[in-house]
Amino acid sequence: MSTLKIAVAGASGRMGRMLVEAILAAPDAELAGALDVAASPSIGMDAGAFAGQLTGVVIQSELAAALKDADVLIDFTRPEGTLQHLAYCAAHGVRMVIGTTGFDEAGKAAIRAAGEQVGIVFAPNMSVGVNVTLKLLEMAAKSFSEGYDIEIVEAHHRHKVDAPSGTALKMGEVVATALGRELKDCAVYGREGVTGERDPSTIGFATVRGGDVVGDHTVMFLGTGERIEISHKSSSRVTYAHGALRAARFLADKPNGLFGMDDVLGLKA
Numbered sequence: 001m002s003t004l005k006i007a008v009a010g011a012s013g014r015m016g017r018m019l020v021e022a023i024l025a026a027p028d029a030e031l032a033g034a035l036d037v038a039a040s041p042s043i044g045m046d047a048g049a050f051a052g053q054l055t056g057v058v059i060q061s062e063l064a065a066a067l068k069d070a071d072v073l074i075d076f077t078r079p080e081g082t083l084q085h086l087a088y089c090a091a092h093g094v095r096m097v098i099g100t101t102g103f104d105e106a107g108k109a110a111i112r113a114a115g116e117q118v119g120i121v122f123a124p125n126m127s128v129g130v131n132v133t134l135k136l137l138e139m140a141a142k143s144f145s146e147g148y149d150i151e152i153v154e155a156h157h158r159h160k161v162d163a164p165s166g167t168a169l170k171m172g173e174v175v176a177t178a179l180g181r182e183l184k185d186c187a188v189y190g191r192e193g194v195t196g197e198r199d200p201s202t203i204g205f206a207t208v209r210g211g212d213v214v215g216d217h218t219v220m221f222l223g224t225g226e227r228i229e230i231s232h233k234s235s236s237r238v239t240y241a242h243g244a245l246r247a248a249r250f251l252a253d254k255p256n257g258l259f260g261m262d263d264v265l266g267l268k269a
């Protein structure tokens, strides 16, 4: 078994710290580099310090230096940061696991294009539970295609900067596709004032932000006389970190191509 050399972007962030800890605990992985923004107070620190371990890997802002020994970069940062890292990784053959959410269409197109040069796993949620939930939603949407209104409610911690969450949007896409619709044509992002009666062809989204909620998602199918709710609730970020590590292992024999967690977890129909 060869050791997978993994660098982490946003190494001092909520997910970055969790990822460093997961890599240090994995017998088949080695922490090969740690990146953060130049202004971060973490620059110059040992990447394992947050986990109470000294690794000899210092958090730095210089991409080339941080990635010189890495096979793969795991990136949970912000779209603008991920896109900078992507350009470097595609040019230098460093595979990427991208967990960042909040990309616009141009950002997503850049990731698709980079997948022609280097192996990439890109998914808004890397937990096994959420990815199995997506399959349940596909089945449910087909069964509730007539007579049920569909609403998606998500809740996250007060620090989250994008809304709706990437996971909620993915859930909406899965449901819309199963119903033969395009999410962009049927999504309603919040309601206010005299909105009129509900259009049955729409998929509604509601966002809650507060406290330390790790990540809750519920899709409701609201019929006459009954309501079906499919929920996933995260109680720890460790599931995302373990999913990202699985994705990094999956990329070991993928020199190029763009993949999702359904590929990594073998959930494709």
Ligand SMILES: NC(=O)C1=CN([C@@H]2O[C@H](COP(=O)(O)OP(=O)(O)OC[C@H]3O[C@@H](n4cnc5c(N)ncnc54)[C@H](OP(=O)(O)O)[C@@H]3O)[C@@H](O)[C@H]2O)C=CC1
Residues within 6 Å of the ligand: 009, 010, 011, 012, 013, 014, 015, 016, 036, 037, 039, 040, 041, 076, 077, 078, 080, 081, 082, 098, 099, 100, 101, 102, 123, 124, 125, 126, 127, 166, 240
């Ligand atoms: N796919 C999945 O399973 C999951 C995805 N996420 C997503 O991951 C992302 C990060 O979440 P989280 O860890 O909670 O966020 P944090 O804000 O805790 O961490 C983000 C890290 O990225 C750094 N950063 C900020 N801007 C840039 C930039 N322009 N370039 C490079 N690095 C930057 C931050 O540095 P500084 O603090 O100095 O600004 C910080 O270290 C979000 O998009 C979130 O939605 C989160 C959990 C699971």
Ligand SMILES: O=C(O)C1=N[C@H](C(=O)O)C[C@H](O)C1
Residues within 6 Å of the ligand: 101, 124, 125, 156, 160, 164, 165, 166, 167, 168, 214, 215, 216
């Ligand atoms: O920012 C977060 O915390 C999370 N972001 C992801 C998203 O936007 O879906 C995944 C998870 O819900 C946690």
